[in-house]
Amino acid sequence: MLGQFLMTSATLTDADLDDDPVFRLLLSGRARTAQEAERIYLDDALPEVLTLLASPLSDDELARHPLVVMYRTHGSRGWEDSLL
Secondary structure (H helix, E strand, O other): OHHHHHHHOOOOOHHHHHHOHHHHHHHHOOOOOHHHHHHHHHHHOHHHHHHHHHOOOOHHHHHHOHHHHHHHHOOOOOHHHOOO
16 A cells, blocks of 8 residues: 555655655565554654754744654544654
């Protein structure tokens, strides 16, 4: 199912997929589902979040950072509503 989505998406490039840590977890076999991959990624990214919180970023910049956005949205919608 994931492969079908990826093959039909005109907006994704190889570089996008190479840079996506969740996709890399799925491809490596470290995660079996997108939900599991997100959980592993967020657990592994805690040190980076602490660094971001200690950085001079404004509240607005911090709120827009992709990692912070992912933390805020993780679990806020049902998986049946997701693209995967």
